[in-house]
Amino acid sequence: xxxxMSNPLLSDRVARSKKVPSSHVRAVGDRPxxxxxxxxxxxxxxxxxxxxxxxxxxxxxxxxxxxxCENDGFFMVMNHGxxxxxxxxxxxxxxxxxxxxxxxxxxxxxxxPKKAVRLSTSFNVRTEKVSNWRDFLRLHCYPLxxxxxxxxxxxxxxxxxxxxxxxxARALALRLLEAISESLGLxxxxxxxxxxxxxxxxxxxxxxxxxxxxLTYGLPGHKDPNAITLLLQDGVSGLQxxxxxxxxxxxxxxxxxxxxxxDQLQALSNDRYKSVNHRVIVNSASERISVPTFYCPSPDTxxxxxxxxxxxxxxRAYRPFTYQEYYEEFWxxxxxxxxxxxxxxxxx
Ligand code: OGA
Ligand code: NI
Numbered sequence: 001x002x003x004x005m006s007n008p009l010l011s012d013r014v015a016r017s018k019k020v021p022s023s024h025v026r027a028v029g030d031r032p033x034x035x036x037x038x039x040x041x042x043x044x045x046x047x048x049x050x051x052x053x054x055x056x057x058x059x060x061x062x063x064x065x066x067x068x069c070e071n072d073g074f075f076m077v078m079n080h081g082x083x084x085x086x087x088x089x090x091x092x093x094x095x096x097x098x099x100x101x102x103x104x105x106x107x108x109x110x111x112x113p114k115k116a117v118r119l120s121t122s123f124n125v126r127t128e129k130v131s132n133w134r135d136f137l138r139l140h141c142y143p144l145x146x147x148x149x150x151x152x153x154x155x156x157x158x159x160x161x162x163x164x165x166x167x168x169a170r171a172l173a174l175r176l177l178e179a180i181s182e183s184l185g186l187x188x189x190x191x192x193x194x195x196x197x198x199x200x201x202x203x204x205x206x207x208x209x210x211x212x213x214x215l216t217y218g219l220p221g222h223k224d225p226n227a228i229t230l231l232l233q234d235g236v237s238g239l240q241x242x243x244x245x246x247x248x249x250x251x252x253x254x255x256x257x258x259x260x261x262x263d264q265l266q267a268l269s270n271d272r273y274k275s276v277n278h279r280v281i282v283n284s285a286s287e288r289i290s291v292p293t294f295y296c297p298s299p300d301t302x303x304x305x306x307x308x309x310x311x312x313x314x315x316r317a318y319r320p321f322t323y324q325e326y327y328e329e330f331w332x333x334x335x336x337x338x339x340x341x342x343x344x345x346x347x348x
Contacts, residue, residue, distance in 0.1 A: 008109065010121045011135050011208045012102045020212045024131045026220075032281055034214055037240060037247045044248045045072050045241065047256065051079040053179060065176070066183025069261050069269075073276030074241050076256040081175070082168040084255060089157075090165040091234055094289050096155045097137065098206040108137065108152055113331050116140040117150045123219065127334050133216045133282045135206045141166040141293070142200035162202070166293065169230050170200055173295040176228060176259060184269055186306055194268055195227060196301030196323075201294045207238060210282040218280030218288070223339060224262035225330040226294040231258040236288040242277040250278075263330075263341045264297055264323065270305035271317045275341065299324035318344045 014021050038044070046068045053061045068075035097105070108119035111126055117139050122131040140147045144163055152158050174192060181190040192198075207218045218238055233239065239250040239258065250258060266275040282288070297303060304320045321344050330340045 008111070008121055008125070009102065009105065009119070009135050010131070010133060011098060011206060018211050020133075020210065020215045024133060024216045026130055026216055030220075031215060032213070032217060032247075032279070034281065037249055037281075039249045039251075044250045045258070046075040047253065048075050048077050049079050050077050050081065050175075053175065062179045062183045065179045069180060069183065069265070069273040071274075072241075072243070073274035074250070074258065074260045074278070076250075076253055076258050077172075077176075078253070078256045080172055080257055082165070082172060082257070086165050086168055087232060087255070089161045090232060090291060091289060093155055093158050093161045094204045094206075094291060095234075097152065097158065097204065098135065098287075098289070100154060104154055116147055117152075124331060124334055127332070130216075132219055133207060133210050133213075134218050134280070135208075137204040137206075139166075139202045139204070140199070141202050142170060142198060165232075165291075166200065166202055169202075169293040170295070172257075173200070173228055173230060173293065176230075177295075180228075180265065180273070184272065184306075184309065186308060190306060191227070191265070191268060194301075194303075194306070195264075195296070196298035199296045199298050199323075201226070201296065203290075203292050203294070205280075205288075205290045205292070207280065207282050207288040207290075209284055209287055211284055213282045213284055216282065218282045221277045221279040223275045223277055223341070224260060224292075224294065225264070225327060225340060226262040226296040227264035227268070228295045229258075229260045229262055230293040230295070231260070232291040232293075233258065234289045236283070236286050238280045238282060238288050239290070240279050240281060242279075247279070262294070262296075263326070263339075264303055266341060267303050267318050267344070268305055270309040270314055272309065272314075275339075296327075297323040299327070316346055319346050 048064045110118035119137045121135045177191040178188045233252050237251045240247045261273045261275050263275045301323050302320050
C-alpha cells in the first residue's frame with residue numbers, strides 16, 4: 001500500500017526543484033566525476049549485427065558474441081528481430097505510465113522487493129543510505145500468464161504492449177543464450193537447460209531531469225545479478241560501463257539494444273565471460289527512460305558450470321548455489337562495486 005502521508009516517488013517530490021535534496025547527495029569521494037568519462041565516437045562497446053545469426057554466417061556472429069562476452073561483458077545488437085513498432089510501443093507506453101497523475105501511479109507503489117509487480121524509487125529504500133535519481137516499475141514477465149493480470153491496467157494498452165515486448169525480448173534472450181552456449185563450445189541448448197524453468201523480470205526505469213547531475217546517480221556502479229540483460233533505452237545517454245578502471249559512455253544507437261552478461265553467466269561459464277560494472281548518470285536537460293529485461297534462472301536452479309568448462313587450468317570458480325540464495329544476497333548487499341559473486345567464490 002502507498003503510505004498515506006507523503007508521496008515517496010522522486011518524479012513528483014523533487015523533480016522540479018533547483019537543488020538535489022540531501023537525501024540524494026553522495027559523499028564527496030563517491031560522486032560521478034563527470035569530467036573523467038570517455039565519450040567514444042561509436043557506441044563505446046562492440047556493435048554486432050544479428051542478421052546472419054540463423055544463416056550461413058552464424059559461426060562468425062557466434063564468434064563475435066563470444067569475444068564480446070569475454071573481453072567486454074557488454075555489446076549492442078542490431079537486426080535483433082524485435083519489430084521496431086514493438087520497441088516504439090514499449091517506450092511510449094512506459095513514458096505514458098510515468099506521466100500519469102501520481103494518484104494513479106501510486107496504486108502500484110511498494111517497497112517490498114519480493115513483490116512480482118511494484119513501483120518504487122531509487123534501488124532498495126529499505127536498506128540504502130543515499131537514494132538514487134530513479135523511479136522504477138518492476139514486473140515479473142515469465143510465464144506471462146502468471147503475472148500479466150497483476151500488471152498496471154493504466155494506460156489501457158499497457159498489458160498488451162508490454163506483454164508483446166516481453167515475449168519478443170524472451171525470444172531474443174533464448175537466441176542469444178544459444179549463441180553464447182555455442183561460443184563456449186557447448187551444445188546449443190546448454191545454457192537454456194542450465195537455467196531450470198527460467199524467469200524473466202523487467203524494470204521500466206524513469207530518470208527525471210536532475211538539477212545537479214554531478215552530485216548523484218541514476219544508478220551507482222553495479223553488476224547485474226541475473227544471467228543476461230537486454231536493455232532498451234530511449235535516445236538519451238546515461239549508461240556508462242567500466243573498462244580498465246575508466247568509465248565509458250554507451251551512447252544509444254537507433255534500433256539497437258544493449259546486451260550485457262550478468263553474474264549468473266559469469267558463474268555458468270566458470271569465469272570465462274564477464275559480468276561488468278556499469279552505472280547510470282542523469283542530466284539536467286531531459287528525462288530518460290530505459291527498459292532492461294533481466295533473464296534469469298528460476299529460483300530453485302542450482303547454478304554450476306558445464307563439466308567441459310572445468311579442468312586443471314580452470315578449476316571450479318564458485319561453490320554451487322541456488323539462484324534464490326544469490327538473489328537474496330544481492331538485495332541484502334545493495335548496489336556497490338564489491339561483487340556479490342565473490343561471496344560465492346571457492347577458496348582453495
Ligand atoms: C539496471 C541498469 C541501465 C540503464 O537497471 O540494472 O543497469 O540504462 N540500467 O537504465
Ligand atoms: Ni544494471
